[in-house]
Amino acid sequence: MSVQLEPRPPRLTVGPAPRRRTPSHNLTRTSGIGLGLTMAWFSLLVLIPLAAVVATAAAGGPDGFWRAVTNEQTAAAIRITVLAALSVTLVNVVMGTMIAWVLVRDRFPGKALLEMVIDIPFALPTIVAGLVLLSLYGNDSPLGLQLANTGWSVYLAFLFVTLPFVVRMVQPVLEELDQEVEEAAASLGASRLTTFRRIVLPALAPAIAAGAALSFARAVGEYGSLVLLSGNLPFESEVTSVRILSAIENDNRATAAAIATLLLVISLLVIVVLDVVQRRVARRG
Numbered sequence: 001m002s003v004q005l006e007p008r009p010p011r012l013t014v015g016p017a018p019r020r021r022t023p024s025h026n027l028t029r030t031s032g033i034g035l036g037l038t039m040a041w042f043s044l045l046v047l048i049p050l051a052a053v054v055a056t057a058a059a060g061g062p063d064g065f066w067r068a069v070t071n072e073q074t075a076a077a078i079r080i081t082v083l084a085a086l087s088v089t090l091v092n093v094v095m096g097t098m099i100a101w102v103l104v105r106d107r108f109p110g111k112a113l114l115e116m117v118i119d120i121p122f123a124l125p126t127i128v129a130g131l132v133l134l135s136l137y138g139n140d141s142p143l144g145l146q147l148a149n150t151g152w153s154v155y156l157a158f159l160f161v162t163l164p165f166v167v168r169m170v171q172p173v174l175e176e177l178d179q180e181v182e183e184a185a186a187s188l189g190a191s192r193l194t195t196f197r198r199i200v201l202p203a204l205a206p207a208i209a210a211g212a213a214l215s216f217a218r219a220v221g222e223y224g225s226l227v228l229l230s231g232n233l234p235f236e237s238e239v240t241s242v243r244i245l246s247a248i249e250n251d252n253r254a255t256a257a258a259i260a261t262l263l264l265v266i267s268l269l270v271i272v273v274l275d276v277v278q279r280r281v282a283r284r285g
Contacts, residue, residue: 050264056257068258073234074243078259080154081239082266085219088158092215093208096166103167104174118168121161126224129160134228149231154239157225162218166211173207202281209278213271220263 057065068074103115121129133156137147147153177200185195223241230237240259247256 053257053260053264056253057261060254060258064254065258065261068255069262071255073238074240074255074259076235077238077240077243078262080151080237081220081241081263084154084158084239085216086270088155088162088219089212089216091159092162092166093212096163096211096215097170097204097208100167100170100174103171118164121163126161126222127227130157130225130228133157133160133225137229148229149233149237151236153230154226154237157229158219158222161222161225162215165214165218166208169207169211169214170204173204177203202283205278205281209274213274216270217267220267 057068060068069078099118103111124132133153134148136143137145137153137156139146139148141147147156181199182195185199186192190198221241222239223245226232226237226239226242230239232238232242240263244256244259247253247259
């Protein structure tokens with residue numbers, strides 16, 4: 001008696017499920033239109049004018065660009081502007097953080113008045129700021145500090161117009177910082193300096209870096225508050241904004257564009273360096 005075996009059905013092999021392609025964006029039609037309008041507006045106000053300035057600077061070729069920025073008087077103005085802006089930015093990082101700390105952590109009479117006074121450089125026209133500084137630090141200074149028409153006038157004007165940036169960037173972050181974490185660190189034996197360095201500073205680093213970048217950019221492009229105070233003395237108190245205006249008045253747009261392009265590159269480099277520093281500080285914390 002023979003037994004016939006039924007043939008086995010073919011074995012099905014189940015492979016890995018096909019991967020679904022995740023979309024590279026989640027823009028809806030409405031948000032896409034909003035993004036397009038935003039980029040168009042940003043291009044009209046920023047990108048296209050910057051491209052025009054760079055194109056004008058490059059029109060004379062590398063030799064023309066180099067001659068424009070290495071002119072003795074222009075090079076001195078660039079050096080004065082950049083050094084003063086860097087110095088003022090460092091001062092603002094320290095003093096702005098301290099002022100923000102006092103405004104957030106301390107209570108004292110006149111606190112509301114100090115809050116308003118800090119914003120005065122934002123609201124005051126720069127030419128008026130120059131007049132105020134001239135009345136206080138000019139030849140008839142009631143304070144006995146005659147800084148007008150000197151190199152110190154550049155630093156003074158930069159300090160006045162850039163004061164609020166670090167304060168207003170750090171203050172809201174400091175208000176949201178949980179003080180219980182600091183108290184826990186103190187209960188574990190950490191000193192105030194260690195607590196600030198390992199807990200508070202990493203949290204404030206992005207805000208400090210952003211405020212420093214804004215402070216540097218504002219100082220590099222400042223003009224109005226310097227017109228009356230500095231005297232625009234070549235090799236002593238003349239800044240790049242004054243050199244750019246002089247080049248335009250002399251119908252030398254290529255030189256003005258070259259100086260502006262160099263300032264743009266310097267500002268971008270400073271912003272990149274600040275971003276790297278704040279990332280390292282945050283990572284160590």
